[in-house]
Amino acid sequence: MAERAHGAVETGIVTVTVRVSRFHPETDRSSGQQDYLVPAGPGMTVLDALVYIKEHLDGSLAYRSSCRMGICGSCGMFISGLPRLACQTQIRALGPVVTVEPLPNYPVVRDVVPDLEPMVTHHTAVRPFIVRGGEEQEYPTAEYLQTPVELDAYLQFAYCIKCGICLSACPTLATDPAFAGPQALAQVYRYSADSRDDGRRARLGAVDIAHGIWRCHLAGACTEACPKGVDPALAIQLLKRLIVADVLGIGRRRGPAPVAPPDMQAQRRPDIPAAPPATVPGGSGAQKNQP
Amino acid sequence: MAEAARRVQSGPPKRIGVRGWVYAGRYGLDRYLYILQRASGLGLILYLFLHIYETGIRLRGEAAWSATMALFRTPVFVVFEFILFAGFVFHALNGLRLIFAELGWLLGPPTRPVYPYRTSIRRHRPWVYALMVLTGLFVALAAWDIFVLLD
Numbered sequence: 001m002a003e004r005a006h007g008a009v010e011t012g013i014v015t016v017t018v019r020v021s022r023f024h025p026e027t028d029r030s031s032g033q034q035d036y037l038v039p040a041g042p043g044m045t046v047l048d049a050l051v052y053i054k055e056h057l058d059g060s061l062a063y064r065s066s067c068r069m070g071i072c073g074s075c076g077m078f079i080s081g082l083p084r085l086a087c088q089t090q091i092r093a094l095g096p097v098v099t100v101e102p103l104p105n106y107p108v109v110r111d112v113v114p115d116l117e118p119m120v121t122h123h124t125a126v127r128p129f130i131v132r133g134g135e136e137q138e139y140p141t142a143e144y145l146q147t148p149v150e151l152d153a154y155l156q157f158a159y160c161i162k163c164g165i166c167l168s169a170c171p172t173l174a175t176d177p178a179f180a181g182p183q184a185l186a187q188v189y190r191y192s193a194d195s196r197d198d199g200r201r202a203r204l205g206a207v208d209i210a211h212g213i214w215r216c217h218l219a220g221a222c223t224e225a226c227p228k229g230v231d232p233a234l235a236i237q238l239l240k241r242l243i244v245a246d247v248l249g250i251g252r253r254r255g256p257a258p259v260a261p262p263d264m265q266a267q268r269r270p271d272i273p274a275a276p277p278a279t280v281p282g283g284s285g286a287q288k289n290q291p
Numbered sequence: 292m293a294e295a296a297r298r299v300q301s302g303p304p305k306r307i308g309v310r311g312w313v314y315a316g317r318y319g320l321d322r323y324l325y326i327l328q329r330a331s332g333l334g335l336i337l338y339l340f341l342h343i344y345e346t347g348i349r350l351r352g353e354a355a356w357s358a359t360m361a362l363f364r365t366p367v368f369v370v371f372e373f374i375l376f377a378g379f380v381f382h383a384l385n386g387l388r389l390i391f392a393e394l395g396w397l398l399g400p401p402t403r404p405v406y407p408y409r410t411s412i413r414r415h416r417p418w419v420y421a422l423m424v425l426t427g428l429f430v431a432l433a434a435w436d437i438f439v440l441l442d
Contacts, residue, residue, distance in 0.1 A: 174311025220321030229404030241395035
């Protein structure tokens with residue numbers, strides 16, 4: 001299945017055979033296949049082809065999609081041997097026959113719709129939110145202070161759209177359903193590396209277990225498959241370093257980021273001119289700069 | 292209620308199973324190295340038991356020991372020895388690389404995901420190539436030593 005070189009000019013309409021996996025939970029015991037002939041113009045995605053099939057060829061086809069621009073993560077499918085987002089996969093780059101199957105390592109709801117429950121269960125189990133002790137968590141008084149360098153430590157992993165593609169690519173999850181999976185582990189690192197967070201210990205304890213992080217042997221498939229460049233493999237290896245450093249008691253750890261100090265009510269010096277009037281009447285900047 | 296309805300409708304898990312360990316399909320080089328690392332590791336464990344049995348033969352006297360040693364000098368066992376050494380070299384060097392990488396070294400820092408994405412696996416690739424060259428060098432030396440010098 002030779003993929004075409006990037007930048008090759010494609011014109012006209014070619015007919016592509018789309019081999020879709022079919023499964024109806026009430027009548028089928030296992031998945032079958034069905035071929036559809038789809039006219040593919042330049043720029044057509046696999047999702048466009050599925051829309052075409054549903055509109056013109058077979059209304060009974062079930063698939064999941066929403067934003068059709070790689071933001072929502074609904075249309076993760078196993079397309080021609082790799083898990084990818086259907087909306088971001090050019091159909092004419094895949095040759096004359098394109099196979100579309102549901103994501104592996106998930107139960108199938110119907111046709112190419114996977115049940116993402118395993119991912120969601122692991123994701124929610126790792127406390128994917130900023131944890132701060134005390135009153136500040138429930139009744140915040142001000143923002144936390146964070147430098148751009150501290151932001152870059154976790155920002156890449158915050159781009160996860162929870163499409164579940166990395167769990168399909170993972171060879172460990174192929175046999176071990178209890179494994180937390182790349183998505184959840186990457187989110188453990190995303191929140192543990194966040195300087196505003198103070199819940200690291202509980203979160204790391206939840207993955208430093210038999211079916212936790214140490215089942216990852218760096219096959220790199222999750223990172224390769226990730227459609228958003230989130231790089232879960234890197235997050236998992238950095239998380240391993242964090243846990244090892246924690247256990248050995250080495251490495252520098254600063255406490256959670258401080259809350260921004262309250263307004264000091266400073267007075268303007270007479271030799272400094274007053275700020276121009278605020279564009280938004282009554283805005284906070286206007287009040288501060290009044291002498 | 293909706294929860295129960297949805298559970299009834301879900302089909303069986305479409306788990307890849309052991310095929311996920313031994314088949315890398317269209318995935319990249321690291322996935323194949325992952326398979327090789329497992330296969331060579333299992334091979335070395337198997338060899339360890341054979342090795343214990345084989346050295347235990349020494350207890351049955353000199354004649355049995357000499358016969359075993361003569362068997363090991365037959366071409367089939369010389370080839371086995373070479374494969375064993377190649378597996379050992381690969382497992383050791385790749386294992387060292389994995390120890391470093393799994394502690395977060397040699398992968399580069401997190402970067403903002405700007406398309407086209409440059410992943411840690413790509414940044415790490417030169418180390419993989421270096422490892423393969425080194426492994427090839429050791430295996431070639433072993434081939435020269437086992438097949439040319441001794442016989």
